[in-house]
Amino acid sequence: xxxxxxxxxxxxxxxxxxxxxxxxxxxxxxxxxxxxxxxxxxxxxxxxxxxxxxxxxxxxxxxxxxxxxxxxxxxxxxxxxxxxxxxxxxxxxxxxxxxxxxxxxxxxxxxxxxxxxxxxxxxxxxxxxxxxxxxxxxxxxxxxxxxxxxxxxxxxxxxxxxxxxxxxxxxxxxxxxxxxxxxxxxxxxxxxxxxxxxxxxxxxxxxxxxxxxxxxxxxxxxxxxxxxxxxxxxxxxxxxxxxxxxxxxxxxxxxxxxxxxxxxxxxxxxxxxxxxxxxxxxxxxxxxxxxxxxxxxxxxxxxxxxxxxxxxxxxxxxxxxxxxxxxxxxxxxxxxxxxxxxxxxxxxxxxxxxxxxxxxxxxxxxxxxxxxxxxxxxxxxxxxxxxxxxxxxxxxxxxxxxxxxxxxxxxxxxxxxxxxxxxxxxxxxxxxxxxxxxxxxxxxxxxxxxxxxxxxxxxxxxxxxxxxxxxxxxxxxxxxxxxxxxxxxxxxxxxxxxxxxxx
Amino acid sequence: xxxxxxxxxxxxxxxxxxxxxxxxxxxxxxxxxxxxxxxxxxxxxxxxxxxxxxxxxxxxxxxxxxxxxxxxxxxxxxxxxxxxxxxxxxxxxxxxxxxxxxxxxxxxxxxxxxxxxxxxxxxxxxxxxxxxxxxxxxxxxxxxxxxxxxxxxxxxxxxxxxxxxxxxxxxxxxxxxxxxxxxxxxxxxxxxxxxxxxxxxxxxxxxxxxxxxxxxxxxxxxxxxxxxxxxxxxxxxxxxxxxxxxxxxxxxxxxxxxxxxxxxxxxxxxxxxxxxxxxxxxxxxxxxxxxxxxxxxxxxxxxxx
Numbered sequence: 104x105x106x107x108x109x110x111x112x113x114x115x116x117x118x119x120x121x122x123x124x125x126x127x128x129x130x131x132x133x134x135x136x137x138x139x140x141x142x143x144x145x146x147x148x149x150x151x152x153x154x155x156x157x158x159x160x161x162x163x164x165x166x167x168x169x170x171x172x173x174x175x176x177x178x179x180x181x182x183x184x185x186x187x188x189x190x191x192x193x194x195x196x197x198x199x200x201x202x203x204x205x206x207x208x209x210x211x212x213x214x215x216x217x218x219x220x221x222x223x224x225x226x227x228x229x230x231x232x233x234x235x236x237x238x239x240x241x242x243x244x245x246x247x248x249x250x251x252x253x254x255x256x257x258x259x260x261x262x263x264x265x266x267x268x269x270x271x272x273x274x275x276x277x278x279x280x281x282x283x284x285x286x287x288x289x290x291x292x293x294x295x296x297x298x299x300x301x302x303x304x305x306x307x308x309x310x311x312x313x314x315x316x317x318x319x320x321x322x323x324x325x326x327x328x329x330x331x332x333x334x335x336x337x338x339x340x341x342x343x344x345x346x347x348x349x350x351x352x353x354x355x356x357x358x359x360x361x362x363x364x365x366x367x368x369x370x371x372x373x374x375x376x377x378x379x380x381x382x383x384x385x386x387x388x389x390x391x392x393x394x395x396x397x398x399x400x401x402x403x404x405x406x407x408x409x410x411x412x413x414x415x416x417x418x419x420x421x422x423x424x425x426x427x428x429x430x431x432x433x434x435x436x437x438x439x440x441x442x443x444x445x446x447x448x449x450x451x452x453x454x455x456x457x458x459x460x461x462x463x464x465x466x467x468x469x470x471x472x473x474x475x476x477x478x479x480x481x482x483x484x485x486x487x488x489x490x491x492x493x494x495x496x497x498x499x500x501x502x503x504x505x506x507x508x509x510x511x512x513x514x515x516x517x518x519x520x521x522x523x524x525x526x527x528x529x530x531x532x533x534x535x536x537x538x539x540x541x542x543x544x545x546x547x548x549x550x551x552x553x554x555x556x557x558x559x560x561x562x563x564x565x566x567x568x569x570x571x572x573x574x575x576x577x578x579x580x581x582x583x584x585x586x587x588x589x590x591x592x593x594x595x596x597x598x599x600x601x602x603x604x605x606x
Numbered sequence: 607x608x609x610x611x612x613x614x615x616x617x618x619x620x621x622x623x624x625x626x627x628x629x630x631x632x633x634x635x636x637x638x639x640x641x642x643x644x645x646x647x648x649x650x651x652x653x654x655x656x657x658x659x660x661x662x663x664x665x666x667x668x669x670x671x672x673x674x675x676x677x678x679x680x681x682x683x684x685x686x687x688x689x690x691x692x693x694x695x696x697x698x699x700x701x702x703x704x705x706x707x708x709x710x711x712x713x714x715x716x717x718x719x720x721x722x723x724x725x726x727x728x729x730x731x732x733x734x735x736x737x738x739x740x741x742x743x744x745x746x747x748x749x750x751x752x753x754x755x756x757x758x759x760x761x762x763x764x765x766x767x768x769x770x771x772x773x774x775x776x777x778x779x780x781x782x783x784x785x786x787x788x789x790x791x792x793x794x795x796x797x798x799x800x801x802x803x804x805x806x807x808x809x810x811x812x813x814x815x816x817x818x819x820x821x822x823x824x825x826x827x828x829x830x831x832x833x834x835x836x837x838x839x840x841x842x843x844x845x846x847x848x849x850x851x852x853x854x855x856x857x858x859x860x861x862x863x864x865x866x867x868x869x870x871x872x873x874x875x876x877x878x879x880x881x882x883x884x885x886x887x888x889x890x891x892x893x894x895x896x897x898x899x900x901x902x903x904x905x906x907x908x909x910x911x
Contacts, residue, residue, distance in 0.1 A: 138869060140687045140688050140689065140873075141688075141689065146689075227652065277689075277690075296688075297688075297861055297865075297866075297869075298771075298772075298861045325770075325771065325859070326859070327770050327859040328856045328859060328865065328868060328869070329856055329857050329859070331754065331857070332757070332769060332770050332857055332858065332859060335754075335757045335758070335761060335762060335769045335770075336769045336770060338761075338762045339757075339761040339762045339765060339768075339769050340765070341761075341768060341769050341770070490637050491641075492637055492638045492641030492642065493637060493638070495641070496638070496641075499650065529649060530649050530650045
């Protein structure tokens with residue numbers, strides 16, 4: 104309410120065009136609401152940390168966001184030596200921002216440092232699959248995984264950046280936070296902790312990088328906690344680019360001349376999670392007919408169109424479509440059919456519906472819409488809106504019934520980062536189907552792409568057929584920017600400053 | 607006098623202690639710290655590890671006493687989020703907040719004393735009504751909302767001032783107005799009430815009878831006496847401003863103690879929250895104490911209270 108009102112007023116008051124200062128000096132001013140606890144990519148778990156990591160650092164492998172193809176970045180080439188070993192041939196002539204030359208020592212030191220638990224990398228799943236890295240010669244490295252880990256390439260193209268070993272050994276994560284040094288398309292010229300970070304184009308960036316040379320000269324990232332203030336900055340010409348703008352604000356910004364709104368998809372999927380396991384205190388949810396009824400009860404198209412917004416898409420299986428192994432081919436689909444839902448409920452012995460707790464933690468308007476659809480077919484939900492940790496506690500202590508869940512897969516483009524988190528007999532698995540688990544294990548323990556694809560496909564089909572969840576949609580992200588800034592929205596929620604230009 | 611100060615000091619310490627307990631309980635009871643540290647997708651064993659690493663598996667009372675013991679020795683620990691010394695963080699951010707607090711106080715006094723005097727001198731005139739209206743609005747308007755109105759006018763419409771940040775003097779203008787305006791009504795009403803009382807006093811009548819010019823009577827004779835309680839209130843309000851700047855600092859992205867407090871609460875970074883709360887409450891308590899002592903010194907009747 105506060106947002107809508109003030110923005111409407113702001114839009115009404117809006118008169119002059121945004122300042123074009125940034126365009127003239129070829130810089131981009133961007134803001135984010137969270138402060139990374141440390142900009143060393145291994146020591147934060149916030150999105151802005153991921154964004155900064157890809158501007159300042161490089162990875163061994165690069166995943167082309169347009170084609171999904173893996174290309175060599177710091178590694179020129181790589182091959183799988185055996186089930187657990189990958190050999191990399193490194194690029195020569197690459198220099199870090201401090202002049203340090205890139206070679207095998209950097210790779211070996213970084214990977215061995217971050218994978219040791221005592222060094223406390225924040226997101227352990229990003230690195231805990233690494234057993235060790237070994238130097239073969241100056242430009243050849245072998246990486247050994249703890250067990251068969253087919254998603255290794257995907258991780259090496261994402262969160263696993265390479266630090267300069269001499270510098271890192273000397274200053275550690277603390278020093279990398281204060282004066283970050285990477286090899287990426289931008290170098291950090293100033294980091295005022297908690298306030299701003301300034302990046303400048305790296306003039307010596309290596310020619311063959313698949314990222315390409317940055318065109319923008321300077322990127323200023325400011326940490327502004329209040330989204331409202333961010334929008335005000337954009338309106339007053341103090342910023343050029345914002346992301347995660349709320350849908351209602353985005354709709355209003357669209358009508359302001361000299362500003363543009365670009366919507367994109369994110370990898371975050373939304374689903375209605377059901378406690379369907381044997382020990383579930385909610386007997387109704389153990390009945391397949393009831394679970395199918397819930398699948399028929401929700402009108403995803405209407406939700407997508409009216410409250411979720413442009414950029415999102417409907418999903419039919421519990422994974423993000425671009426992830427390796429994710430498919431909805433052959434998976435059962437449930438159309439919106441409240442009459443059929445009621446009929447299924449009656450067949451299951453619930454002609455008058457039943458009562459069930461319903462927990463949610465974000466996008467409350469969507470939770471309320473879901474509850475509305477469920478109530479319409481007779482499922483009486485007692486709705487509780489909680490913090491994520493508290494909601495998860497309800498699930499893990501086996502009290503929960505229905506949950507409005509979302510999952511971002513840590514932006515990892517492999518099914519092993521999504522489906523197993525809810526069906527692999529881990530903490531948040533609320534259906535515990537051994538057949539599904541066996542298939543997911545098969546997909547996760549092979550390096551043969553065809554074996555993996557087949558196993559995941561079968562698992563996803565089973566999950567859909569047994570209706571353990573109601574898959575809903577992916578979430579969109581809205582960017583608001585000065586109209587002259589040319590940029591593209593990618594599903595990994597990564598603004599690629601090195602690609603941006605001014606019109 | 608000594609007994610009075612000792613008693614007040616003891617009371618002040620107890621208040622600070624109670625505040626620290628309440629703050630600790632609120633931060634800890636509002637959610638699981640381990641979950642906040644481990645983030646989304648953390649497995650049960652990750653949470654266990656975090657709990658053990660940070661000593662969160664111990665009973666709450668033990669954790670509190672441990673914290674208190676170390677704090678009394680001057681060790682505020684390190685931030686769970688930023689992984690740096692809490693003291694360093696706090697020292698780094700305090701000047702911004704103090705500057706904002708003092709500027710807001712000066713702004714509040716600057717508008718409220720002249721208005722209060724005018725309202726008393728021209729009692730029941732349109733000036734008095736205007737002053738009353740301004741006071742009511744100032745008291746009724748939430749400061750975050752007033753801040754947004756200021757942004758719309760000065761940054762979006764007129765483009766005179768930057769929306770957020772703390773790089774130059776211009777960045778402090780709107781936060782100062784937003785914060786200062788909120789406390790101005792109390793000063794204004796106090797000045798007015800004091801002036802109304804003093805202006806009807808015998809010595810003022812004498813002064814006027816002597817044929818002194820009206821201006822001299824109002825400012826030299828009346829205001830000096832009427833403003834004493836305002837000065838005492840100012841000390842207390844400064845404490846309030848330092849603690850009350852959380853919202854304003856967050857809106858204007860002013861990198862001060864209030865913003866740090868906001869961040870620490872969102873991240874359940876309780877060592878930082880505790881340190882900030884302690885610092886602010888001690889400051890508040892000391893300012894109140896100073897005001898009490900000043901009053902007692904000025905007016906011996908208070909000392910027995």
